[in-house]
Amino acid sequence: MQCKSKKSTPDGGGYGTGKRKNSVARVWVRPGVGKVTINNKDITVYFPRETYRVAIMQPFIDTNTHGQYDIFCTVKGGGTTGQAGAIVHGAAKALDCISDEFHSPLRKGNFLTRDSRVVERKKYGKRKARKSTQFSKR
Numbered sequence: 001m002q003c004k005s006k007k008s009t010p011d012g013g014g015y016g017t018g019k020r021k022n023s024v025a026r027v028w029v030r031p032g033v034g035k036v037t038i039n040n041k042d043i044t045v046y047f048p049r050e051t052y053r054v055a056i057m058q059p060f061i062d063t064n065t066h067g068q069y070d071i072f073c074t075v076k077g078g079g080t081t082g083q084a085g086a087i088v089h090g091a092a093k094a095l096d097c098i099s100d101e102f103h104s105p106l107r108k109g110n111f112l113t114r115d116s117r118v119v120e121r122k123k124y125g126k127r128k129a130r131k132s133t134q135f136s137k138r
Contacts (some may be wrong), residue, residue, distance in 0.1 A: 006097040013069070014097030018090025020115055023078030026071075026088030029098065032070030034060075038087065039074055052084040059092040062109045063102045085115060 007015040036043035036056065037124035048055050060066045071091055075083045092111035095102045106112050120129040127133065 014094035016090040016093025018086040020085030021082030023082035023086040025075040025086035025090040027073040029094040034067035036071045
């Protein structure tokens, strides 16, 4: 069953919008050789840290499609952790558009769920969101 939120592309690929913290990623997945381009840069240039690169490829490893699809994405907002998480979320949603058989491994890996944790706002009278000044009894 194809729902409205699933956006397939004519070339057999898919599109997904991923979000994490304050980052938003627009991800296109197309059949290819496994090339990853983020904001017109290679993944090794954009994410020098190995953990982010492994996290981005995890949805493809879980669905046994590693090296079969090219990823092109634009990401903005937030920091590196939020951007990597947004790309993972968007890539999983794009893979979900391509085939229905990818849905259950992506759901089991918790890639399709939006991680809603964001930074808590600072409260007045506090140093940070919850940190207080030192308590003095006398």
